[in-house]
Amino acid sequence: MRAVVGEVVESLSASLERVGALARFLGRLLWLSPGGFLRVRLLVEQVYNAGARSLVIIMTCGLFVGMVMGLQGYDLLQRIGSEDSLGVGAALALLRELGPVVTALLFAGRAGTALASEIGLMRATDQLAAMDIMAVDPMKRIVLPRFLGGVLAMPLLTAVFITISIFGVQLIGVQFFGVDQGQFWSQMRGAVELSDIREGLVKGLVFGIACSLIAVFEGYNSLPTAEGVGQATTRTVVISAVTTLILDYILTALMI
Protein backbone atom coordinates (compact mmCIF):
# COMPACT_ATOMS: atom_id res chain seq x y z
CA MET A 1 0.00 0.00 0.00
CA ARG A 2 2.69 2.40 1.00
CA ALA A 3 4.61 1.50 -2.14
CA VAL A 4 1.58 2.32 -4.33
CA VAL A 5 1.06 5.70 -2.65
CA GLY A 6 4.74 6.44 -3.03
CA GLU A 7 4.59 5.60 -6.73
CA VAL A 8 1.55 7.83 -7.27
CA VAL A 9 3.22 10.71 -5.46
CA GLU A 10 6.38 10.11 -7.47
CA SER A 11 4.59 10.15 -10.83
CA LEU A 12 2.53 13.20 -9.84
CA SER A 13 5.59 15.17 -8.87
CA ALA A 14 7.29 14.06 -12.10
CA SER A 15 4.37 15.44 -14.16
CA LEU A 16 4.37 18.64 -12.11
CA GLU A 17 8.06 19.00 -12.75
CA ARG A 18 7.46 18.60 -16.47
CA VAL A 19 4.68 21.21 -16.46
CA GLY A 20 6.95 23.58 -14.59
CA ALA A 21 9.78 22.98 -17.04
CA LEU A 22 7.36 23.60 -19.93
CA ALA A 23 6.23 26.90 -18.41
CA ARG A 24 9.84 27.98 -17.90
CA PHE A 25 10.61 26.97 -21.49
CA LEU A 26 7.69 29.08 -22.76
CA GLY A 27 8.82 32.03 -20.64
CA ARG A 28 12.32 31.76 -22.07
CA LEU A 29 11.00 31.58 -25.65
CA LEU A 30 8.71 34.57 -25.15
CA TRP A 31 11.57 36.52 -23.61
CA LEU A 32 13.76 35.75 -26.62
CA SER A 33 11.07 36.11 -29.28
CA PRO A 34 11.48 39.86 -30.09
CA GLY A 35 15.02 39.02 -31.22
CA GLY A 36 13.68 36.04 -33.17
CA PHE A 37 11.68 38.27 -35.49
CA LEU A 38 14.87 40.08 -36.48
CA ARG A 39 16.45 36.93 -37.91
CA VAL A 40 14.20 36.95 -40.95
CA ARG A 41 16.15 34.37 -42.93
CA LEU A 42 15.70 31.66 -40.26
CA LEU A 43 12.10 32.62 -39.63
CA VAL A 44 11.08 32.45 -43.29
CA GLU A 45 12.63 29.02 -43.56
CA GLN A 46 10.57 27.78 -40.60
CA VAL A 47 7.34 29.38 -41.79
CA TYR A 48 7.99 27.47 -44.99
CA ASN A 49 8.55 24.22 -43.10
CA ALA A 50 5.58 24.55 -40.76
CA GLY A 51 3.18 26.36 -43.06
CA ALA A 52 3.80 26.00 -46.77
CA ARG A 53 4.65 22.31 -46.49
CA SER A 54 1.48 21.62 -44.47
CA LEU A 55 -0.68 23.35 -47.04
CA VAL A 56 -1.51 20.32 -49.18
CA ILE A 57 -2.71 18.18 -46.29
CA ILE A 58 -4.64 21.11 -44.78
CA MET A 59 -6.38 21.88 -48.06
CA THR A 60 -7.22 18.25 -48.82
CA CYS A 61 -8.62 17.62 -45.35
CA GLY A 62 -10.46 20.95 -45.39
CA LEU A 63 -12.18 20.08 -48.63
CA PHE A 64 -13.32 16.71 -47.35
CA VAL A 65 -14.41 18.01 -43.95
CA GLY A 66 -16.49 20.61 -45.79
CA MET A 67 -17.97 18.03 -48.14
CA VAL A 68 -18.92 15.76 -45.23
CA MET A 69 -20.55 18.71 -43.48
CA GLY A 70 -22.45 19.36 -46.69
CA LEU A 71 -23.76 15.79 -46.76
CA GLN A 72 -24.57 15.54 -43.06
CA GLY A 73 -25.88 19.08 -42.73
CA TYR A 74 -28.14 18.74 -45.74
CA ASP A 75 -29.49 15.39 -44.57
CA LEU A 76 -30.23 16.79 -41.12
CA LEU A 77 -31.68 20.13 -42.20
CA GLN A 78 -33.91 18.83 -44.99
CA ARG A 79 -35.79 16.76 -42.38
CA ILE A 80 -37.01 19.98 -40.78
CA GLY A 81 -37.33 21.74 -44.11
CA SER A 82 -34.67 24.36 -43.52
CA GLU A 83 -31.86 23.24 -45.83
CA ASP A 84 -31.40 26.92 -46.72
CA SER A 85 -29.65 27.32 -43.35
CA LEU A 86 -26.90 24.90 -44.41
CA GLY A 87 -24.50 27.75 -45.15
CA VAL A 88 -24.97 29.44 -41.77
CA GLY A 89 -24.69 26.25 -39.76
CA ALA A 90 -21.62 25.01 -41.58
CA ALA A 91 -19.86 28.39 -41.57
CA LEU A 92 -20.40 28.95 -37.85
CA ALA A 93 -19.36 25.41 -36.93
CA LEU A 94 -16.24 25.70 -39.05
CA LEU A 95 -15.24 29.17 -37.91
CA ARG A 96 -15.76 28.63 -34.23
CA GLU A 97 -14.84 24.98 -33.64
CA LEU A 98 -13.99 22.61 -36.43
CA GLY A 99 -11.62 24.82 -38.37
CA PRO A 100 -9.14 25.66 -35.59
CA VAL A 101 -9.35 22.27 -33.86
CA VAL A 102 -8.92 20.07 -36.94
CA THR A 103 -6.18 22.35 -38.25
CA ALA A 104 -4.37 22.11 -34.91
CA LEU A 105 -4.62 18.31 -34.88
CA LEU A 106 -3.32 18.11 -38.44
CA PHE A 107 -0.63 20.65 -37.63
CA ALA A 108 0.51 18.60 -34.64
CA GLY A 109 0.64 15.51 -36.81
CA ARG A 110 2.38 17.09 -39.78
CA ALA A 111 4.55 19.94 -38.49
CA GLY A 112 4.77 19.14 -34.76
CA THR A 113 6.22 15.68 -35.27
CA ALA A 114 8.70 17.03 -37.82
CA LEU A 115 9.89 19.67 -35.33
CA ALA A 116 10.14 17.24 -32.42
CA SER A 117 12.05 14.57 -34.34
CA GLU A 118 14.34 17.12 -35.99
CA ILE A 119 15.34 18.74 -32.70
CA GLY A 120 15.38 15.36 -30.94
CA LEU A 121 17.79 14.01 -33.52
CA MET A 122 20.01 17.07 -33.11
CA ARG A 123 20.02 16.32 -29.39
CA ALA A 124 20.78 12.64 -29.96
CA THR A 125 23.65 13.40 -32.35
CA ASP A 126 25.10 16.04 -29.98
CA GLN A 127 24.57 18.87 -32.47
CA LEU A 128 22.95 20.99 -29.78
CA ALA A 129 25.89 20.37 -27.43
CA ALA A 130 28.29 21.28 -30.24
CA MET A 131 26.50 24.58 -30.75
CA ASP A 132 26.74 25.30 -27.05
CA ILE A 133 30.48 24.76 -27.21
CA MET A 134 30.73 27.16 -30.17
CA ALA A 135 28.92 29.74 -28.02
CA VAL A 136 25.85 29.60 -30.28
CA ASP A 137 22.73 29.44 -28.15
CA PRO A 138 20.67 26.55 -29.59
CA MET A 139 17.55 28.12 -28.07
CA LYS A 140 18.06 31.17 -30.28
CA ARG A 141 19.44 29.45 -33.35
CA ILE A 142 17.32 26.27 -33.48
CA VAL A 143 14.34 26.31 -31.13
CA LEU A 144 13.11 29.89 -31.36
CA PRO A 145 12.73 30.18 -35.17
CA ARG A 146 10.89 26.87 -35.26
CA PHE A 147 8.56 27.94 -32.49
CA LEU A 148 7.83 31.32 -34.09
CA GLY A 149 7.41 29.76 -37.52
CA GLY A 150 4.72 27.46 -36.16
CA VAL A 151 3.00 30.27 -34.28
CA LEU A 152 2.88 32.44 -37.41
CA ALA A 153 1.77 29.61 -39.68
CA MET A 154 -1.16 28.27 -37.63
CA PRO A 155 -3.64 31.17 -37.95
CA LEU A 156 -2.98 31.32 -41.69
CA LEU A 157 -3.45 27.57 -42.02
CA THR A 158 -6.68 27.85 -40.03
CA ALA A 159 -7.99 30.54 -42.36
CA VAL A 160 -7.10 28.46 -45.43
CA PHE A 161 -8.75 25.39 -43.92
CA ILE A 162 -11.99 27.21 -43.14
CA THR A 163 -12.16 28.85 -46.55
CA ILE A 164 -11.62 25.57 -48.40
CA SER A 165 -14.16 23.84 -46.14
CA ILE A 166 -16.83 26.44 -46.88
CA PHE A 167 -16.24 25.81 -50.57
CA GLY A 168 -16.55 22.08 -49.85
CA VAL A 169 -19.91 22.63 -48.14
CA GLN A 170 -20.99 24.78 -51.04
CA LEU A 171 -19.89 22.15 -53.54
CA ILE A 172 -22.07 19.46 -51.97
CA GLY A 173 -24.96 21.60 -50.72
CA VAL A 174 -25.45 23.88 -53.70
CA GLN A 175 -23.99 22.06 -56.70
CA PHE A 176 -24.98 18.54 -55.70
CA PHE A 177 -28.15 18.84 -53.59
CA GLY A 178 -29.41 22.05 -55.13
CA VAL A 179 -29.70 24.24 -52.03
CA ASP A 180 -30.52 27.74 -53.25
CA GLN A 181 -27.25 29.55 -53.87
CA GLY A 182 -28.58 32.98 -52.95
CA GLN A 183 -30.04 31.71 -49.67
CA PHE A 184 -26.86 29.79 -48.90
CA TRP A 185 -24.64 32.85 -49.16
CA SER A 186 -27.06 35.56 -48.05
CA GLN A 187 -28.06 33.71 -44.88
CA MET A 188 -24.41 33.03 -44.17
CA ARG A 189 -23.53 36.67 -44.63
CA GLY A 190 -26.46 37.68 -42.47
CA ALA A 191 -25.55 35.46 -39.55
CA VAL A 192 -21.74 35.33 -39.46
CA GLU A 193 -20.28 38.19 -37.51
CA LEU A 194 -16.77 39.54 -37.34
CA SER A 195 -16.48 38.19 -33.79
CA ASP A 196 -16.97 34.63 -35.09
CA ILE A 197 -14.04 35.06 -37.47
CA ARG A 198 -11.97 36.58 -34.69
CA GLU A 199 -12.80 33.63 -32.45
CA GLY A 200 -11.55 31.22 -35.12
CA LEU A 201 -8.31 33.09 -35.71
CA VAL A 202 -7.60 33.61 -31.99
CA LYS A 203 -8.11 29.90 -31.42
CA GLY A 204 -5.81 29.17 -34.34
CA LEU A 205 -3.13 31.40 -32.83
CA VAL A 206 -3.43 29.91 -29.33
CA PHE A 207 -3.39 26.34 -30.68
CA GLY A 208 -0.38 27.31 -32.79
CA ILE A 209 1.46 28.52 -29.70
CA ALA A 210 0.52 25.38 -27.74
CA CYS A 211 1.35 22.85 -30.47
CA SER A 212 4.62 24.52 -31.49
CA LEU A 213 5.69 24.86 -27.86
CA ILE A 214 4.98 21.21 -27.09
CA ALA A 215 6.81 20.07 -30.23
CA VAL A 216 10.00 22.04 -29.61
CA PHE A 217 9.92 21.28 -25.87
CA GLU A 218 9.58 17.53 -26.38
CA GLY A 219 12.29 17.55 -29.04
CA TYR A 220 14.66 19.67 -27.00
CA ASN A 221 14.20 17.56 -23.86
CA SER A 222 14.14 14.15 -25.54
CA LEU A 223 16.48 11.39 -24.39
CA PRO A 224 19.53 11.35 -26.67
CA THR A 225 18.77 7.91 -28.08
CA ALA A 226 16.87 6.56 -31.08
CA GLU A 227 14.14 5.44 -28.71
CA GLY A 228 14.07 8.85 -27.05
CA VAL A 229 13.45 10.59 -30.37
CA GLY A 230 10.60 8.19 -31.11
CA GLN A 231 9.08 8.80 -27.69
CA ALA A 232 9.38 12.56 -28.11
CA THR A 233 7.53 12.38 -31.42
CA THR A 234 4.74 10.25 -29.99
CA ARG A 235 4.38 12.45 -26.93
CA THR A 236 4.21 15.52 -29.15
CA VAL A 237 1.16 14.23 -30.99
CA VAL A 238 -0.61 12.91 -27.90
CA ILE A 239 0.02 15.93 -25.67
CA SER A 240 -0.74 18.38 -28.49
CA ALA A 241 -4.08 16.71 -29.21
CA VAL A 242 -5.16 16.62 -25.57
CA THR A 243 -3.96 20.17 -24.93
CA THR A 244 -5.73 21.45 -28.02
CA LEU A 245 -9.06 19.99 -26.95
CA ILE A 246 -8.75 21.23 -23.35
CA LEU A 247 -7.70 24.70 -24.50
CA ASP A 248 -10.59 24.66 -26.95
CA TYR A 249 -13.04 24.21 -24.11
CA ILE A 250 -11.47 27.00 -22.08
CA LEU A 251 -11.33 29.42 -25.02
CA THR A 252 -14.91 28.66 -26.02
CA ALA A 253 -16.10 29.25 -22.46
CA LEU A 254 -14.21 32.56 -22.42
CA MET A 255 -15.40 33.84 -25.78
CA ILE A 256 -18.94 32.55 -26.14
Add this chain to the structure above:
Amino acid sequence: MRPSRAIDISTGLFVLLGLVSIAFLVTQITSKEVGFHSDAYRLKAQFENVGGLKPGAPVTMSGVTIGRVERIRYDMSLYKAIVTLRIDEEYNQIPNDSDASILTSGLLGGQYVGISPGGSEQVFKNGDRIEFVQDAIVLESLISKFLFSQAEKTPASQAPAAAPAPAPATQE
Protein backbone atom coordinates in the same frame (compact mmCIF):
# COMPACT_ATOMS: atom_id res chain seq x y z
CA MET B 1 24.47 30.64 -49.93
CA ARG B 2 21.76 28.00 -50.03
CA PRO B 3 19.27 27.80 -52.86
CA SER B 4 16.60 29.54 -50.80
CA ARG B 5 14.78 31.40 -53.58
CA ALA B 6 12.26 28.60 -53.97
CA ILE B 7 11.66 28.60 -50.23
CA ASP B 8 11.08 32.35 -50.23
CA ILE B 9 8.66 32.12 -53.12
CA SER B 10 6.60 29.29 -51.66
CA THR B 11 6.59 30.93 -48.23
CA GLY B 12 5.36 34.11 -49.88
CA LEU B 13 2.66 32.18 -51.69
CA PHE B 14 1.61 30.49 -48.47
CA VAL B 15 1.37 33.77 -46.57
CA LEU B 16 -0.50 35.34 -49.47
CA LEU B 17 -2.95 32.43 -49.57
CA GLY B 18 -3.50 32.72 -45.82
CA LEU B 19 -4.15 36.46 -46.03
CA VAL B 20 -6.48 36.01 -49.00
CA SER B 21 -8.40 33.42 -46.97
CA ILE B 22 -8.69 35.81 -44.05
CA ALA B 23 -9.86 38.53 -46.41
CA PHE B 24 -12.43 36.14 -47.85
CA LEU B 25 -13.69 35.20 -44.42
CA VAL B 26 -13.86 38.79 -43.24
CA THR B 27 -15.71 40.11 -46.25
CA GLN B 28 -17.64 36.85 -46.89
CA ILE B 29 -17.45 37.30 -50.63
CA THR B 30 -20.76 36.21 -52.06
CA SER B 31 -21.13 34.21 -55.23
CA LYS B 32 -20.83 36.19 -58.42
CA GLU B 33 -24.17 37.32 -59.81
CA VAL B 34 -26.19 34.21 -59.08
CA GLY B 35 -26.67 32.15 -62.22
CA PHE B 36 -28.17 34.80 -64.52
CA HIS B 37 -27.01 34.56 -68.10
CA SER B 38 -29.53 36.87 -69.74
CA ASP B 39 -30.47 40.48 -69.06
CA ALA B 40 -32.74 41.50 -66.26
CA TYR B 41 -35.13 44.30 -65.38
CA ARG B 42 -35.90 45.85 -62.03
CA LEU B 43 -39.13 46.30 -60.12
CA LYS B 44 -39.69 48.13 -56.88
CA ALA B 45 -42.05 47.37 -54.04
CA GLN B 46 -42.79 49.21 -50.80
CA PHE B 47 -43.27 47.17 -47.65
CA GLU B 48 -44.21 48.18 -44.12
CA ASN B 49 -42.08 45.34 -42.81
CA VAL B 50 -39.65 43.13 -44.68
CA GLY B 51 -39.01 40.80 -41.75
CA GLY B 52 -35.82 38.81 -42.33
CA LEU B 53 -35.64 39.39 -46.10
CA LYS B 54 -32.06 39.78 -47.32
CA PRO B 55 -30.48 40.88 -50.59
CA GLY B 56 -29.88 37.77 -52.70
CA ALA B 57 -33.12 36.08 -51.62
CA PRO B 58 -35.14 34.55 -54.46
CA VAL B 59 -38.17 36.07 -56.16
CA THR B 60 -40.60 33.37 -57.20
CA MET B 61 -43.81 32.86 -59.13
CA SER B 62 -45.65 29.62 -58.37
CA GLY B 63 -42.51 28.46 -56.61
CA VAL B 64 -40.23 28.97 -59.62
CA THR B 65 -37.34 31.35 -59.09
CA ILE B 66 -37.61 34.21 -61.58
CA GLY B 67 -35.26 36.72 -59.97
CA ARG B 68 -33.47 37.95 -56.89
CA VAL B 69 -33.86 40.65 -54.28
CA GLU B 70 -31.22 43.16 -55.31
CA ARG B 71 -31.42 45.86 -52.69
CA ILE B 72 -33.37 46.75 -49.56
CA ARG B 73 -33.35 50.24 -48.16
CA TYR B 74 -35.47 52.34 -45.86
CA ASP B 75 -37.18 55.44 -47.23
CA MET B 76 -37.31 58.20 -44.61
CA SER B 77 -40.00 60.16 -46.43
CA LEU B 78 -42.40 57.24 -46.86
CA TYR B 79 -41.42 55.42 -43.66
CA LYS B 80 -41.40 52.22 -45.64
CA ALA B 81 -38.84 49.71 -46.83
CA ILE B 82 -38.12 49.89 -50.56
CA VAL B 83 -37.21 46.51 -52.00
CA THR B 84 -35.64 46.38 -55.46
CA LEU B 85 -36.27 43.12 -57.30
CA ARG B 86 -34.14 42.00 -60.20
CA ILE B 87 -36.29 39.89 -62.53
CA ASP B 88 -34.86 37.77 -65.33
CA GLU B 89 -35.68 39.25 -68.78
CA GLU B 90 -37.14 35.88 -69.76
CA TYR B 91 -40.12 36.57 -67.47
CA ASN B 92 -41.25 39.89 -68.94
CA GLN B 93 -44.97 39.14 -69.22
CA ILE B 94 -45.99 39.74 -65.60
CA PRO B 95 -49.32 41.63 -65.44
CA ASN B 96 -48.84 45.04 -63.82
CA ASP B 97 -51.51 44.45 -61.17
CA SER B 98 -49.70 41.39 -59.78
CA ASP B 99 -49.02 41.37 -56.07
CA ALA B 100 -45.81 40.67 -54.16
CA SER B 101 -45.71 39.12 -50.71
CA ILE B 102 -42.87 38.22 -48.39
CA LEU B 103 -43.08 34.54 -47.54
CA THR B 104 -41.04 32.08 -45.51
CA SER B 105 -39.81 28.77 -46.87
CA GLY B 106 -40.18 26.04 -44.27
CA LEU B 107 -40.50 26.61 -40.57
CA LEU B 108 -37.02 28.03 -40.04
CA GLY B 109 -36.10 28.68 -43.66
CA GLY B 110 -35.15 31.95 -45.30
CA GLN B 111 -37.63 34.50 -46.53
CA TYR B 112 -38.37 35.18 -50.17
CA VAL B 113 -40.65 37.29 -52.33
CA GLY B 114 -43.56 35.50 -53.97
CA ILE B 115 -45.35 37.16 -56.89
CA SER B 116 -48.84 36.03 -57.87
CA PRO B 117 -50.14 37.24 -61.22
CA GLY B 118 -53.08 39.61 -61.58
CA GLY B 119 -55.44 39.91 -64.53
CA SER B 120 -54.30 43.10 -66.23
CA GLU B 121 -53.52 43.34 -69.94
CA GLN B 122 -50.50 45.56 -69.33
CA VAL B 123 -47.20 44.10 -68.15
CA PHE B 124 -44.47 45.37 -65.78
CA LYS B 125 -41.62 47.31 -67.34
CA ASN B 126 -38.21 48.21 -65.98
CA GLY B 127 -38.49 50.50 -62.95
CA ASP B 128 -42.21 49.92 -62.31
CA ARG B 129 -43.58 49.76 -58.81
CA ILE B 130 -45.58 46.80 -57.57
CA GLU B 131 -48.78 48.32 -56.12
CA PHE B 132 -50.17 45.41 -54.17
CA VAL B 133 -47.92 44.05 -51.49
CA GLN B 134 -48.23 41.90 -48.42
CA ASP B 135 -45.75 42.36 -45.58
CA ALA B 136 -43.72 39.73 -43.86
CA ILE B 137 -45.62 38.05 -41.05
CA VAL B 138 -44.04 38.76 -37.69
CA LEU B 139 -44.40 35.66 -35.58
CA GLU B 140 -44.61 37.53 -32.28
CA SER B 141 -47.57 39.64 -33.32
CA LEU B 142 -49.28 36.57 -34.72
CA ILE B 143 -48.76 34.69 -31.45
CA SER B 144 -49.91 37.60 -29.32
CA LYS B 145 -53.05 37.96 -31.45
CA PHE B 146 -53.74 34.27 -30.97
CA LEU B 147 -53.11 34.41 -27.22
CA PHE B 148 -55.35 37.41 -26.73
CA SER B 149 -58.14 35.75 -28.66
CA GLN B 150 -57.69 32.63 -26.52
CA ALA B 151 -57.65 34.59 -23.29
CA GLU B 152 -61.13 35.87 -23.98
CA LYS B 153 -62.62 32.38 -23.91
CA THR B 154 -60.63 30.77 -21.06
CA PRO B 155 -63.59 29.60 -18.91
CA ALA B 156 -64.81 27.37 -21.74
CA SER B 157 -61.40 25.83 -22.42
CA GLN B 158 -60.95 24.39 -18.93
CA ALA B 159 -63.81 21.92 -19.16
CA PRO B 160 -62.58 19.53 -21.94
CA ALA B 161 -59.22 18.89 -20.21
CA ALA B 162 -60.71 16.48 -17.69
CA ALA B 163 -62.89 14.58 -20.12
CA PRO B 164 -60.52 12.11 -21.97
CA ALA B 165 -59.04 10.52 -18.84
CA PRO B 166 -61.57 7.70 -18.09
CA ALA B 167 -61.43 6.23 -21.59
CA PRO B 168 -58.54 3.64 -21.23
CA ALA B 169 -60.19 2.00 -18.20
CA THR B 170 -62.82 0.29 -20.38
CA GLN B 171 -60.24 -2.10 -21.91
CA GLU B 172 -59.78 -4.21 -18.76
